[in-house]
Amino acid sequence: MARPFRFGVNLLTLESAEAWRAKCRHAEQLGYDVLLTPDHLGNPAPFPALAAAAEATERPRLGTFVLNAGFWNPALLAREVATCDTLTDGRLELGLGAGYVKAEHDSAGLPFGSPRERVDHLVHTVAELERLLTDTEHRPRPVQSPRPPLLLGGNGDRLLRLAARHADIAAFTGAVRAPGKPQGAMQLISPEALEERVGAFRRFAAEAGRTESTEGTDGTGEAIELNYLIQMAGPSSDRRAKVRELAAYAPGLTENQMLEHPALLLGDAKEMAEQLRAHRKRFGFSYFTVLEHNMAALAPVIEELHGS
Numbered sequence: 687m688a689r690p691f692r693f694g695v696n697l698l699t700l701e702s703a704e705a706w707r708a709k710c711r712h713a714e715q716l717g718y719d720v721l722l723t724p725d726h727l728g729n730p731a732p733f734p735a736l737a738a739a740a741e742a743t744e745r746p747r748l749g750t751f752v753l754n755a756g757f758w759n760p761a762l763l764a765r766e767v768a769t770c771d772t773l774t775d776g777r778l779e780l781g782l783g784a785g786y787v788k789a790e791h792d793s794a795g796l797p798f799g800s801p802r803e804r805v806d807h808l809v810h811t812v813a814e815l816e817r818l819l820t821d822t823e824h825r826p827r828p829v830q831s832p833r834p835p836l837l838l839g840g841n842g843d844r845l846l847r848l849a850a851r852h853a854d855i856a857a858f859t860g861a862v863r864a865p866g867k868p869q870g871a872m873q874l875i876s877p878e879a880l881e882e883r884v885g886a887f888r889r890f891a892a893e894a895g896r897t898e899s900t901e902g903t904d905g906t907g908e909a910i911e912l913n914y915l916i917q918m919a920g921p922s923s924d925r926r927a928k929v930r931e932l933a934a935y936a937p938g939l940t941e942n943q944m945l946e947h948p949a950l951l952l953g954d955a956k957e958m959a960e961q962l963r964a965h966r967k968r969f970g971f972s973y974f975t976v977l978e979h980n981m982a983a984l985a986p987v988i989e990e991l992h993g994s
Contacts, residue, residue, distance in 0.1 A: 689911065689972040691962065691991050694720035696751050696915075697739075698978045700730040707742035713981060714743045717988040720779065722751035722975060727790045733770045740774035748774050751915075751975060752781035752839045752857065755807055756796060760814035767834060768819060768826040776829035780815075781837035781857065784808045784845065805844050812838070812852050837913065841875075841883060843890075850890035850910070855973065857913040858883060860949055874917075874936040877946045877968075884912070884969050913973040914965070919951040919958065920983040928952050948974075955986035962991065 695718045700706055710721055721739045723732040736748040748770075753763075771778040784804040785791070791798035799807070818824050819833035828834055838849035839857035849856040860880045861873060875883075891897060896910060917935075922928045929944040929952075936944055944950060948965045951958050965971050976984050 688966055691966070691994060692719040692911075692973040693984065693988050694718060694722050694749065694751065694913075694973065694975040695981045695984075696722045696724055696975055696977050697735070698724065698729055700735065703738065706730075706735065706738055709978075710739040710742045710746075714746050716981065716985040717992065718746055718981070720747045720749050720973075720975075722749045722781070724751055725753045725757060726787065727793055733766050736770055736778065737773040740777060747777045747779050749779035749837065750781045752783040752837065754785035754787075754790070755782055755811045756785040756791060756798070756804060757794065758811065760811045761818065763811065764815055764818040764824070765826065767815065768824070768828040771828035771830055771834050772826060776834075778828075778830070778834040779837060779855070780834050781839060781855075782808060782811065783839045786863070801842075805842075805848075808838075808845070809848055812836070812848060816852065839913075843886065846883065846887045847890045850887055850896060851894045853910060855911045855913050856887055857915070857975075858887075858969075858971070860914065860947070874939065874944075874947060874949055876939055876943050877948075878943075880948070881969060888970075911973050912970045913975060914948045914969070914971040915975045915977075916951050916980065916984075917949040917977070919976055919980040919987075921954055922952040925952045925957075951984070951987070955990050958984075958987045959990040962987065963994075 695713050697709060713721055721743065723730060723735045725732055732750045732753065739748055767778065767780055788798045816833070819828055835854040836852060837855035837857055838845065838853040839859060840846060840849070841859045841862060858880065860875055862875055891910060925945060926941055929941055929950065932944065932950065948969065948971060951961055953961070962974060
């Protein structure tokens with residue numbers, strides 16, 4: 687039995703308190719299961735934004751997608767996580783990544799280490815959060831036990847191994863740094879390469895004695911949910927013409943590869959729903975996230991796939 691779909695939206699802009707609350711309520715009405723915030727300079731601060739989202743909504747879970755571990759001291763982050771989990775009545779899902787935008791570290795006056803150093807810090811952060819948030823003597827305490835569900839995102843072997851050992855949700859980037867471009871510029875890998883990354887993750891999970899879920903969980907236990915971020919979603923009467931417009935974002939990929947790629951979701955609601963079913967079957971992705979500007983475009987697809 688395939689794991690049921692879940693859908694999240696990454697909310698990027700903050701105009702006013704009332705506009706934020708209205709946007710969160712609208713996302714709930716559209717059927718989104720998770721309201722998410724990123725961790726980039728220029729976007730809303732994640733934890734107060736999620737606390738406000740919880741006040742405005744009843745059903746969706748709230749998550750970070752994803753925190754840049756390089757911005758955070760683990761002990762201070764544990765305090766933020768536990769506080770936010772309490773203020774959201776146990777609806778928090780914590781997403782963490784190693785960080786990839788050097789310019790943001792420079793603006794914040796924070797060191798931007800090598801890829802190895804950034805993953806080292808993420809490994810340390812995950813270990814400290816596990817230690818602190820599961821310690822019954824630690825204050826404040828999170829509502830969820832033993833801790834809020836953890837999402838880890840990435841592409842490389844070390845990050846996938848870390849997710850295989852510790853994450854409740856593994857998020858796949860499906861992209862690598864664009865050669866010859868500034869730090870932070872990314873380009874899509876092929877669907878075949880993405881399939882290989884999922885296969886590597888499954889091997890690492892098996893080595894760790896953990897499995898990918900096929901039936902769904904409440905965020906605890908050994909089953910791991912697989913997530914993918916859709917970069918573009920929307921109606922299109924000519925999918926091939928649309929992918930030709932986007933060729934610069936995926937140099938080296940053929941039109942067929944782009945049409946098969948889970949980063950792009952194009953067509954009418956039924957066509958897009960079929961694409962997501964195909965991605966769940968091929969890659970195992972059941973939890974899909976879109977960016978805020980694609981929120982309305984995915985809504986008919988959520989309705990089409992509700993409960994499946």
